[in-house]
Amino acid sequence: MTREQQHALPDEIFKIIFEKSPGSLLVGADAPRFTIMAASDDYLKITSSIREDILGKGFFEVFPDDASDPDDLTTARHVFTKVAETGLKVDVPCYQCDVYNADTKAYEVHFWSCSNIPFSCGNKVAYILNTVVDITAEVKARQAATESENRLRLAAEATGFATFDWDLKDEKNYCSPQLVELFGYPADAVLTSTDVFNMVHPDDKEIVINAFNEAYKTGVYHYEVRIIWPDGSLHWISTRGKQISDEEKTNTRILGTVLDITESKSDEIRKNDFIAMASHELKTPLTSIKSYIQILAKKLVNTEDNFVINALSKANFQVNKMTDLIHSFLDLSKLESGKLQLKRDQFDINELISDTITEFIQASNTHNIEFEPHGILEVDADRDKIGQVISNFLSNAIKYSPRGSTITITSKTTDCGPTVSVTDLGVGIKPKDQKRLFQRFYRVDSDKTMTVSGFGIGLYLAGEIIQCHKGKIGVESAEGEGSTFYFSLPVFPPL
Structure with missing residues (x-):
């Protein structure tokens, strides 16, 4: 093989690889000319150029400088000059360079990211490899997200909502003027998250901490607390927000709104x-x-x-x-009003169930009530309040099941702890109603229940009582096939 053939083979390989590489241009470091030595197919397509027309020419003969801002350090002349003088790689994360569309005969807005890598011969930079990547889609997506966020913020502020944006990484906190005023300060004042927390009533600070910890698990941020203004007056606020996570699912921000609910x-x-x-x-x-x-x-x-x-x-x-x-x-x-207190005591819940059944039978013996206990179930709870829950379950079972039918009460130990369930053969409950049964004043609206009296607070109170005991409450039902209401209490003594 001749010497010429030995040199020709690497050149051909380089030419094939380079010309098929994405958006690459090789220029000489002969400032200020920066002669174009090679260009990839993608680069020619991006710049609407022909290889034979640009090779050997100075970069700025082919692509003239934008003289509108000579101090812009992201321009090609500044970047190429810096690479040639320092021998260091220079990246430009984002810049705009519009591309001519031959079909529409108009320039289209495009955004690019480029890398400029020096290649040296001896101690001097001989070439600069300029590689560009089209990031138009990413930039427009960010712009759309920012615009959407700004519109949402403007809409919220126009309707009187106070908004906040809390950066959890950098501890930066944006507060809208309405939020600052809501905390009793002039609209142009600057409040940090620490300032806001310090204004929370001492008895309510734990509510804020618990809400923040819960948001880490669920992503939802919500609480209602009292705040003390600088003038000493007391106000109520309701805060609702959502935690934003990054690609690694790390919580990075909390976005939300705050309302003054003092009057309500x-x-x-x-x-x-x-x-x-x-x-x-x-x-x-x-x-x-x-x-x-x-x-x-x-x-x-x-x-x-x-x-x-x-x-x-x-x-x-x-x-x-x-x-x-x-x-x-x-x-x-x-x-x-937060004044419901529990009077805890240790007792066998089976005895409480038996006493409750006896009271119901004496008052109105219209149904057959069967009790199926499974051993002694010792609990640490408020006897009267738990009795109220059992009475509510029994009362509802009697109300919504046919006269003379059987109601079964079961008590046993489950994975959740001592559990009591009341099963009837009544009208049953639709799935959509089951989700709301324990809400305040909610009553099932159907032809089968419209004649039954009540205010819709019994199950709500039962749910709150069990929640105060750190227990669980629920229902299993199918329409027309009866219902089973149940609750469980923490294990006693604690494991």
Whole structure:
């Protein structure tokens, strides 16, 4: 093989590889000319050039400088000169260079990222490899996301929502002017996340911490707390947000809104105060009526008038029903004001279930109630409150199942702890209603239940009571096939 052939083979390989490489241009480091030595097919396509027309020419003969901003350090002349002088690689992450479209005969906006790598001969840079990548799609996607975020922020601010954007990595916090004013400061004031947290009422700080920890698990950020303004006045806020994760699923930001709910909270407090006051006032006459009924029942114990006996029995049942309703309203007001407290004690829940069943049978023996206990189930709980939950389950089972049908109560230990379930053969519940059964004031709307009285607070209270005990509550049901309501309590003693 001749010397010429030995040199020709590498040149041919280089030519094939280079010309098929993505967006590459090789220029000489002969500043300020920067002679074009080679160009890939993609580069020619990007620049609408012909290889024979540009090879051997100076770069700026073919691609003139943009003289509109001579201080722009991302221009080709600045970059090539720096690479030639320093011998260092220079990257330009993003720059705009529009491309001519032969079909539309117009220039289209394009964004590029380029890398400029020096190749040296001895101690001097001889060539510069300029490689470009079209990043138009990525840039436009970022621009669209930014525009969408700005529009959302403007829309929120226009409707009075206060917004925030918390960067968890850099601890940077954007607060809209409305949010700053919501915390009692002038709109142009700057608040940090620490400033905001320090304004939270001392008794509510744990709520914020728990909400933040929960957001790490679910991505949803929500809480209602009291804040203290600089002038000492007390206000209520409701915060809702969402955590944003990066590609590695690391939480990086929290975006959200804040609303001043002081007025609605004040109305709610006044409502709860009224319910509590009215309930206390109603308890006194009801207690007197119950006492009179009991006295009459004792005096007429030997009477043979069945009508009188039945009338007294029904009157006593209705008084008990009204008393339970008043207690429910009292518990509701205590729960919403945060004053519902548990009086814990250790007891066998099977005894409580037996006592509850006896009370129901004495009041109204319309259904066959079967109890299936599985051993002694010792729990650490509020006996009266747990009894209230069991009574609610039994009451609903009686209300919504046919007269004379069987209601089964089961108690056993499961993986969740001591568990009590009440099963009926009643109308059943649709799946869409099961999700909302434990919401406040929710009642199933159907032809089979419209004649049944109630306010829709029994199951809500039951759910809150079990939640206060750190237990679980739920329902399993199919329409027309009955229902099973159940709850479980933490294991006692703790494992």
